[in-house]
Amino acid sequence: MKAVVFHDIGDIRLEDVPEPQIEQPTDAIVKLTSSAICGTDLHMVRGTFSGMVPGTILGHEGVGIVEQIGSDVRNLKVGDRVVIPSTIACGYCSYCRAGYYSQCDNANPNGKSAGTAFFGGPKETGPFNGLQAEKARVPFANANLVKLPQEVTDDKAILISDIFPTGYFGADMANIKPGHTVAVFGCGPVGLFAIASAKLMDAGRIFAIDTIPSRLEKARELGAEVIDYNAEDPVEALKRLTGGIGVDSAIDAVGVDANKPQSGPAAEQAQQQSETFQQEVQKVAPQTNPQGDNWHPGDAPSQVSEWAVQALAKAGTLSVIGVYPPTDQFFPIGMAMNKNLTINMGNCNHRKYVPHLVELVRVNAIDPTTILTQVDEMSNAIDAYKIFDQRQQGWHKVELVPGM
Missing domain, CATH: 3.90.180.10 (Medium-chain alcohol dehydrogenases, catalytic domain)
Structure with missing residues (x-):
């Protein structure tokens, strides 16, 4: 065969x-x-x-x-x-x-x-x-x-x-209640099904973050409010559009393959975060190589993890359905802990x-x-x-x- x-x-x-x-x-x-x-x-x-x-x-x-x-x-x-x-x-x-x-x-x-x-x-x-x-x-x-x-x-x-069960799983783990505001990072097929699933769970507003025009257009067709992360800082946009509060739930539908923004204020912010992370690693453990030969001190937490934790309201929920390899060890845990976030993830x-x-x-x-x-x-x-x-x-x- x-x-x-x-x-x-x-x-x-x-x-x-x-x-x-x-x-x-x-x-x-x-x-x-x-x-x-x-x-x-x-x-x-x-x-x-x-x-x-x-x-x-x-x-x-x-x-x-x-x-x-x-x-x-x-x-x-x-x-x-x-x-x-x-x-x-x-x-x-x-x-x-x-x-x-x-x-x-x-x-x-x-x-x-x-x-x-x-x-x-x-x-x-x-x-x-x-x-x-x-x-x-x-x-x-x-x-x-x-x-x-x-x-x-x-x-x-x-x-x-x-992909439909995975998107639904992501929305289920996000603890969406009727009227909640939800941000979905990544508008590939799983992210699009997370948007559709959030609607089935009666979310009040759904924001879709991506940069590929056809994906953003499909997200808009599904009823989401779209944010192009290469055109504007997604965290700033989410805060502004929610009256400074942030979203109730965020879904990471991207995982390890998340791309850094290429232009605009979000790109500058990402570069600054990467440089700060590198400096902190060198201070704490300049000779440490926690991920083997594929890791170097310039590596940083996933861009989506950073954005999602920053964009969530206090006591919000982060749902991670994007794929990460077992060797990935970085997450903005300090910021998440101090905002009392709930984090659900898995296959x-x-x-x-x-x-x-x-x-x-x-x-x-x-x-x-x-x-x-x-x-x-x-x-x-x-x-x-x-x-x-x-x-x-x-x-x-x-x-x-x-x-x-």
Whole structure:
């Protein structure tokens, strides 16, 4: 079968690989009818996350039809149409029973303390072959496959595999109450779904911070008030637009790949903060190298972390769903502590949210396809990766299908 395969940083290929087989009685084999490219996939290709095993199939978003089931899969049958939650969970450990599916004790073969298991990730996440393929093996299929009603098309369902649940998770962790003011940093597909989810939770005002015009326009279409961080200082703008108070909730939907502003007062502020941080590091521990050879004293906390903590009202809530590597150690904790901020973060517990979001889509409470902008054949996957990585105008989310 055809699949998108990781070989090295910057080297992915569409090639023929063996078809997956049932390995455990709790497995299922799914014939994929839709998959997608996610910003997290770019972390693997760029080398932001180390430990990728050459030969691993990429991708963690999938919709398809059950082709085979193991003897212990009792809630599905061959022919069922399903969506695959991106993170993998056993469904029966104490964490899964409490809804913390991304912290499952049993899914990750590296051990109970190994952390989140997901499709198409580095060695410490399994590794499990991903879903940018014609077929996939799904472990613990009774928990990791959710049946789809006829009303939810593939185009809608593929967005419920990862990015819609992740955006909803971010809004849920942000403790949004009716009337609250919310700032969403990053208007990629997850950030856009965080905006849509904040609306579902009756937020009063939603601010969207980005610099790519097509992303800001899409955020405006969803009802957000937009701020271009290269045109103005986002913290100053958020304070001014909230009467000097700041926002009740902030969602970091960017993570480690946040870009520094390139021009204007925000760029000057970012440069000053970086220089101050470097001076403080040299004072405290001039010879310390806490992140190994990839770290140097000029490194600083994530730009989004700085902005979010500064822009939050006292006793506000910061929700972090942007991806950070385990080696990242910097956060403006002093400022957060002195403002009595609540900080929630983590990998999305997809299986907790997917059934609820499937139902919302079924009854037309929301149409997730407003954020899907590109549909391409699997045979064009490598070119689609390149364009998506360049953040070209209008490329918010890319769906891959077997053929059109």
